[in-house]
Amino acid sequence: MSLVKLSVSAVRNLQPLSLEPSPRINLLAGDNGSGKTSVLEAIHLLGLARSFRSARLNPVIQHDCEQAVVFGQVRLLDGRLSQIGIARERGGDWQIRIDGQNARSAAQLAEVLPLQLINPDSFRLLEGAPKIRRQFLDWGVFHVEPRFLGAWQRLQGALRQRNSWLRHGRIDPAAQAAWDRELALASEAIDEYRRAYIQALKPVFEDTLAQLLELPELTLSYYRGWDRERSLGEVLAGSLARDRQLGHTQAGPQRADLRLRIGSHNAADILSRGQQKLVVCALRIAQGHLLNRAKHGQCVYLVDDLPSELDEQHRHALCRLLEDLDCQVFITGVDGETLKDGWRTDTPVAMFHVEHGRIESSGVKA
Ligand SMILES: Nc1ncnc2c1ncn2[C@@H]1O[C@H](COP(=O)(O)OP(=O)(O)O)[C@@H](O)[C@H]1O
Ligand SMILES: [Mg+2]
Known part of the structure; x- marks a missing residue:
């Protein structure tokens, strides 16, 4: 997929803008505070209905405006065009429109506009809480396994029920058994989809990483959220007393994680920030390849502040990988010359200049 047109109004400091990006590489250069990240944030809002900068959306809406x-x-x-739009009001109301509905x-x-973000916070994928890695994993599974969303919704429903009776006490044993069965079935399905995805991702990730960094001893593994040797039903039965005490279900796919290790160490504990960023780039680019391979679409890459933490050699290696993916990319940086540097001569590169919330095309690099 690629964005053929983008219109934004009342996002951060951006003046109302209408843009026709290149289907390949788009570079956005401008001073600090000019609005570059805000353009990526607007695209992120369009694809995911949330920001990557703030948990709440009101800060994204322009001061003195009612809605973004x-x-x-x-x-x-398949070449068809789809129209998508999102409006978010200060009061909290939403509207999402897809092709007039x-x-x-x-x-x-997300199905229409799969996005991947690489920014200065990307190292959190390695260092942060398991939830961030689950989101990463589930992004990939969601986009290649159509049954995943249904299983995930069933899991959420069953977990809500179970956690509610764990907290409030009594439930009829037959109903409890039925909910536990539902929970186990949904969990097994999710585990199966995630496992298959990681199996496919691993070699692509290793291959991609090898083009960025020499870290042959780095391993990626998947923890499903409960003991590998026992069924979830068994584990749930064994942990009932403790679950009651805590008021929630401890084991299950809601606890899954990805582990990136170098020998016996957590990769996040020993790699530099720059190396962590490159590992995350390799993970995210590998996901793009799997999406291409599954023929479910192509993702759009948002790369905020490309030069941060990366030296010239690694920046160029990353450009190469993005070019090889053959998808649409939006890249920001303070210095336009640095951004322009490192692309193959035959890759179409469109350049934009951002200043005081205005964005202007500044040509196409031949
Ligand atoms: N809700 C808002 N309304 C208006 N301006 C905002 C809002 N939130 C942030 N800003 C301003 O938007 C500007 C652009 O920020 P940003 O997109 O991060 O710039 P860049 O990435 O180019 O450095 C900042 O100067 C900031 O003060
Ligand atoms: Mg910025």
Whole structure:
């Protein structure tokens, strides 16, 4: 997929803008505070209905404005165009539109516009809480396994039920057994999809990483969220007393994680920030390859502040990998010359200049 048109109004400091990006590489250069990250944030809002900068969305809405609106025209894999839009009001109301219809969930946006973000916070994928790695994993599974979303929704329903009776005490044993069965079935399905995904991701990730860094001893493994040797039913039965005490279910796919290790160490504990960023780039680019391979679409890469933490050699290696993915990329940086540098001569590169919330095309690099 690629964004053919983008219109943004009342996002951060951005003046109302309408843009026709290149289907390949788009470079956005401008001084600090000019609005470069805000452009990526607007695209992120369009694809995921949330920001990557703040948990709440009100800070994203321009001061003195009531609502932020982002609209995009997306070219789908089969060449058709899809119109998507999102409006978020200060009071909290949402509207998501896809091809003239109201959409019920952000997952529908994500299907039309799969996004990958690489920014100065990317190292958190290695260092942060398991939830961030689960989101990464589930992004990939969601986009290649159509049954995943249904299983995940079933899991959430069953977990809510179980946690509620864990906290409030009594439930009829037959109902409890039925919910535990539902929980176990959904969990096994999710585990199966995640496992298959990681199996496919691993070699692509290793291959991608090898083009960025020499870290042959780095390993990626998957923890499903409960003991490998026992069924979830068994584990749940064994931990019932403790679950009751805590008021929630401890074991299950809601506790899954990805582990990146070098020997017996956590990769995050020994790699430099720059190396961590490159490992995350390799993970995210590998996901793009799997998406291409599954023929479910292509993702759009948002790379905020490309030069941060990366030296010239690694920056160029990353450009190469993004070029090889053959998808649409938006890249920001303070210095346009640095951004322009490192692309193959035949890769179409469009350049934009951002200043005081205005964005102007500054040509195409031949
Ligand atoms: N809700 C808002 N309304 C108006 N301006 C905002 C809002 N939130 C942030 N800003 C301003 O937007 C500007 C652009 O920020 P940003 O996109 O991060 O710039 P860049 O990435 O180019 O350094 C900042 O100067 C900031 O003060
Ligand atoms: Mg920025």
